[in-house]
Amino acid sequence: MPTVRMALITKVTNKKVQMVYGTKNGIEKIGDNARELRTDHHFVSPTAKLVAHFRRYTDIPYSEEIAQRIDAQGVASKLAGGDEILHGLSSWLAPYLEARYKCIGSQLEREGYRNVMELAAGIAPRGFVMTRYPDVTHVDTDLGGILDERKALFKELGIQKRPNHYFHKVNVLSLDDLEGASRYFEGKPFAVIHEGLLPYLIREEKQAMAKNLHSILKPQNGIYVTPDVVTKIRYKAMIDGNPSLVELFAAISGVTARNMVDNAFEDWEDAVRFYEQSGFSIDRRPYYDGTYELSSIGRLKSDTERVMAMIRPREVWVMRAK
Numbered sequence: 001m002p003t004v005r006m007a008l009i010t011k012v013t014n015k016k017v018q019m020v021y022g023t024k025n026g027i028e029k030i031g032d033n034a035r036e037l038r039t040d041h042h043f044v045s046p047t048a049k050l051v052a053h054f055r056r057y058t059d060i061p062y063s064e065e066i067a068q069r070i071d072a073q074g075v076a077s078k079l080a081g082g083d084e085i086l087h088g089l090s091s092w093l094a095p096y097l098e099a100r101y102k103c104i105g106s107q108l109e110r111e112g113y114r115n116v117m118e119l120a121a122g123i124a125p126r127g128f129v130m131t132r133y134p135d136v137t138h139v140d141t142d143l144g145g146i147l148d149e150r151k152a153l154f155k156e157l158g159i160q161k162r163p164n165h166y167f168h169k170v171n172v173l174s175l176d177d178l179e180g181a182s183r184y185f186e187g188k189p190f191a192v193i194h195e196g197l198l199p200y201l202i203r204e205e206k207q208a209m210a211k212n213l214h215s216i217l218k219p220q221n222g223i224y225v226t227p228d229v230v231t232k233i234r235y236k237a238m239i240d241g242n243p244s245l246v247e248l249f250a251a252i253s254g255v256t257a258r259n260m261v262d263n264a265f266e267d268w269e270d271a272v273r274f275y276e277q278s279g280f281s282i283d284r285r286p287y288y289d290g291t292y293e294l295s296s297i298g299r300l301k302s303d304t305e306r307v308m309a310m311i312r313p314r315e316v317w318v319m320r321a322k
């Protein structure tokens with residue numbers, strides 16, 4: 001069976017979008033002309049493949065098959081600066097990202113929401129896993145390019161989309177796109193979820209997105225669940241004494257033309273103010289609440305205390321449109 005050829009980088013030249021499939025020497029940086037356009041969210045899409053690498057060390061279904069098929073290790077190794085560095089990072093980043101994935105499910109369960117719109121789904125398997133339950137309706141969304149790759153990838157892996165599972169192209173800055181995706185719920189309450197998206201959005205984009213989400217959630221009594229609220233203070237604590245992470249962040253900035261640390265909220269007060277002013281009430285809950293297993297700790301023989309030191313300060317927010 002042929003391997004799906006996944007774009008490593010998308011490049012904009014003379015206002016035309018070109019796919020670049022990586023170079024002999026690693027990941028090619030984008031030119032300044034591309035940055036001017038700022039319709040460049042598709043540069044963020046390759047990071048979905050980075051996350052897919054760390055997820056392979058978990059018990060999340062399909063993660064190993066996905067990672068193998070797209071050579072996630074190759075993408076991740078280039079970004080991290082080699083296999084050895086990547087291995088060191090995996091020992092704590094894999095459990096951290098496992099917690100990020102599983103804390104969403106834990107909150108959806110707690111809140112009793114079975115209708116879910118996932119933003120920026122990348123190549124994460126959640127939609128395929130959750131729709132095993134017939135009472136679930138799951139709408140997978142992302143930017144057009146990666147959403148097409150997602151469809152092709154799962155088809156190639158022989159993982160069937162079920163009748164309660166939909167795909168819809170959504171740029172979170174477009175209210176039209178979001179309204180289109182919410183139609184699958186036929187007026188019933190639904191939850192919007194995402195992970196790994198906010199770090200790539202500048203404040204004005206986060207504002208536009210929050211306004212759009214408020215518009216679609218308010219009339220349908222929905223909730224908004226995300227583990228993505230992060231502060232500059234937290235990033236600095238993570239980076240401190242961790243040169244491999246500094247390198248990884250720099251490589252991610254090179255590919256995405258976005259700086260995760262600059263994009264973060266100043267502190268918790270700033271984040272709370274931001275979402276309250278956007279019209280949401282906020283429930284702040286811990287990433288790890290003991291309701292799920294962190295399987296990658298055992299698989300990677302990770303230092304549990306080190307991992308928990310990273311996970312403990314993180315929160316998953318459950319918000320409601322006031």
Ligand SMILES: C[S@@+](CC[C@H](N)C(=O)[O-])C[C@H]1O[C@@H](n2cnc3c(N)ncnc32)[C@H](O)[C@@H]1O
Pocket residue numbers: 041042044045046047048051052119120121122123124142143146170171172173194195196197200
């Ligand atoms: C780090 S990946 C996370 C993917 C997935 N949620 C996961 O955890 O594996 C970031 C994702 O954000 C998406 N993205 C970036 N800008 C976006 C936008 N404006 N609207 C929708 N999705 C966007 C990218 O296409 C990419 O799939």
